[in-house]
Amino acid sequence: MTTTVAPTTAAPAERSGRPRAANFLRMLPLSPAIGLMLVFLAGPIIYCLYAAFTNMALTGTGAADVKFVGLDNFRKAFGSGAFTNAIWLTLVFTLISAIIGQNTLGLGLALLMRKSTKLVRNFVGTSVIGAWVLPEVVAAYLLSAFFNDEGTLNVMLHAVGLPGQDWLYAAPIIAVSLANIWRGTAFSMLVYSAALSEIPKEIEESAEMDGAGGWRRLLFVTLPMITRAIMTNLMLITLQTLSVFGLIYAMTRGGPGTKSQTLPLYMYEQAFSFSQIGYGTAIALVMLAIGAVFSLIYLRGLNSEAA
Amino acid sequence: MIARDRLSKLASNLILLAIGVLFVLPLLWVLFASINRTAGLRVEFPTNPTLGNFKAVLNTDTTYRPVLNGIVLCGGAALLTMVCAVLAAYPLSRFKTRFNRPFLLTVLFCTGLPITAVMVPVYGLFVQLNLVDTIGGTIMFMATSALPFAIWLTKTFMDGVPISLEEAAWVDGAGNMRALWAIVLPLMWPGIAVVLIFTFIGMWGNFFVPFMLLLSPERLPASVSIFTFFGQYGEPNYGQLAAYSLIYTTPVLLLYLLLSRKLGGAFALGGAIKG
Numbered sequence: 001m002t003t004t005v006a007p008t009t010a011a012p013a014e015r016s017g018r019p020r021a022a023n024f025l026r027m028l029p030l031s032p033a034i035g036l037m038l039v040f041l042a043g044p045i046i047y048c049l050y051a052a053f054t055n056m057a058l059t060g061t062g063a064a065d066v067k068f069v070g071l072d073n074f075r076k077a078f079g080s081g082a083f084t085n086a087i088w089l090t091l092v093f094t095l096i097s098a099i100i101g102q103n104t105l106g107l108g109l110a111l112l113m114r115k116s117t118k119l120v121r122n123f124v125g126t127s128v129i130g131a132w133v134l135p136e137v138v139a140a141y142l143l144s145a146f147f148n149d150e151g152t153l154n155v156m157l158h159a160v161g162l163p164g165q166d167w168l169y170a171a172p173i174i175a176v177s178l179a180n181i182w183r184g185t186a187f188s189m190l191v192y193s194a195a196l197s198e199i200p201k202e203i204e205e206s207a208e209m210d211g212a213g214g215w216r217r218l219l220f221v222t223l224p225m226i227t228r229a230i231m232t233n234l235m236l237i238t239l240q241t242l243s244v245f246g247l248i249y250a251m252t253r254g255g256p257g258t259k260s261q262t263l264p265l266y267m268y269e270q271a272f273s274f275s276q277i278g279y280g281t282a283i284a285l286v287m288l289a290i291g292a293v294f295s296l297i298y299l300r301g302l303n304s305e306a307a
Numbered sequence: 308m309i310a311r312d313r314l315s316k317l318a319s320n321l322i323l324l325a326i327g328v329l330f331v332l333p334l335l336w337v338l339f340a341s342i343n344r345t346a347g348l349r350v351e352f353p354t355n356p357t358l359g360n361f362k363a364v365l366n367t368d369t370t371y372r373p374v375l376n377g378i379v380l381c382g383g384a385a386l387l388t389m390v391c392a393v394l395a396a397y398p399l400s401r402f403k404t405r406f407n408r409p410f411l412l413t414v415l416f417c418t419g420l421p422i423t424a425v426m427v428p429v430y431g432l433f434v435q436l437n438l439v440d441t442i443g444g445t446i447m448f449m450a451t452s453a454l455p456f457a458i459w460l461t462k463t464f465m466d467g468v469p470i471s472l473e474e475a476a477w478v479d480g481a482g483n484m485r486a487l488w489a490i491v492l493p494l495m496w497p498g499i500a501v502v503l504i505f506t507f508i509g510m511w512g513n514f515f516v517p518f519m520l521l522l523s524p525e526r527l528p529a530s531v532s533i534f535t536f537f538g539q540y541g542e543p544n545y546g547q548l549a550a551y552s553l554i555y556t557t558p559v560l561l562l563y564l565l566l567s568r569k570l571g572g573a574f575a576l577g578g579a580i581k582g
Contacts, residue, residue, distance in 0.1 A: 288421065
């Protein structure tokens with residue numbers, strides 16, 4: 001890997017007579033990163049663009065004789081109940097766990113922490129971050145136990161006289177969404193804490209002097225000042241949540257039936273359990289397209305802010 | 308006025324405590340179950356604590372080899388990421404060319420792409436290149452998937468080192484790489500540590516990539532081998548699963564503590580991400 005590194009004696013360009021060659025030398029340290037990203041990131045994406053239009057498979061006719069099938073894979077996808085189910089579940093999962101759950105709870109925690117005593121702040125911060133630091137599969141097991149018929153949630157519900165149920169069986173998409181909130185809220189909390197700490201104290205104080213109450217101050221003073229952080233955070237957690245696989249796979253395997261089978265799990269099942277590589281790649285392409293649209297909105301937002 | 312302040316402070320504390328307890332409950336389960344001889348699925352304080360669960364999982368097949376595999380895999384990938392990210396960040400941070408902006412926007416764009424979606428074609432690529440079930444191939448892919456974000460963060464930290472220090476070195480005849488090594492890196496080591504540790508923690512918990520690209524049981528890292536607790540023999544042993552989970556989690560907990568104590572860790576990260 002290190003053989004492609006620029007020579008350590010490269011002369012600074014100011015003293016070199018040929019700016020073009022100098023520029024090339026200056027940019028040479030980028031080459032290991034570019035090389036890796038071309039082979040392992042751009043390569044697969046381009047391959048996606050090809051394989052999604054073929055009948056490629058691990059077994060059967062598509063394995064021996066790969067043929068172009070045009071838009072067949074996409075037609076099959078959008079005509080299939082299982083695919084639309086997966087799209088729908090992905091939207092529900094993203095909306096509940098990222099946009100509503102992690103984002104709102106993270107913002108709420110960051111706001112409340114400014115008014116709390118240090119001890120409480122440390123306790124809450126540590127437990128929320130603790131859930132975030134845990135490896136994905138471990139988090140999945142902890143929450144499977146929590147939501148199980150015999151688990152802690154039902155013990156608590158029974159204690160206050162409410163009926164319990166096997167949450168992973170009765171409401172799997174809600175259970176995995178709550179699991180993702182538990183696991184991911186720390187990120188939003190950290191982003192918002194950092195953003196709030198940069199608001200000058202005088203601005204909020206003067207709003208208070210002018211008689212703005214708590215909610216009005218939050219709505220018209222505090223939130224507008226962290227719009228940029230809100231947009232950045234929403235975009236990052238949305239993209240993150242779109243591609244969650246391990247958490248759901250370890251908790252429910254997409255089941256029961258297909259009740260928690262989001263797009264990544266559907267793609268995995270089609271490509272590997274059913275060996276339909278071409279079809280699986282077409283689904284991957286749809287996911288990439290969704291991610292790309294979000295990324296572009298995000299970049300546009302950042303750009304217009306900077307200008 | 309003062310009374311109202313006190314009331315809102317009390318309310319904030321109570322709401323926070325309630326949320327904190329909800330976050331802690333699942334964590335308590337793993338702590339209690341790991342020292343419980345007859346662990347079930349609910350949080351219960353072990354009446355007769357034991358270290359038997361830890362003894363049962365501390366052997367080569369269950370713990371030592373998967374953890375070692377994880378260290379080789381994630382350590383190797385994190386180092387590779389870091390070397391490439393530092394090299395790439397230097398020209399991006401130091402020299403203004405027309406190439407910089409499009410490249411940085413592409414990198415930022417890549418941080419958003421769902422890596423999960425790329426896994427099917429990556430598997431195809433690995434089959435073509437004969438890289439399936441190799442540690443080296445998996446390291447390279449893991450490093451690549453972390454690179455965009457690492458480049459972005461490293462550049463942000465590097466921008467914080469004033470360029471005037473290098474200009475003096477350039478006048479003295481030092482090359483770019485020498486200036487990077489001798490002047491820039493020593494001044495930004497907290498930033499380097501943040502990116503390195505953060506990258507490692509992310510990889511340590513990653514399940515899907517090694518799950519797809521590695522096959523042999525003796526090469527699997529801890530994030531995948533944890534599945535062996537749910538073998539074909541019915542009910543898993545929850546006490547042992549909890550003990551193993553704790554052992555597997557310990558390295559990232561220690562690294563995270565290091566990050567937050569010494570470096571202001573996640574808060575520095577939150578600041579850097581803000582854009």
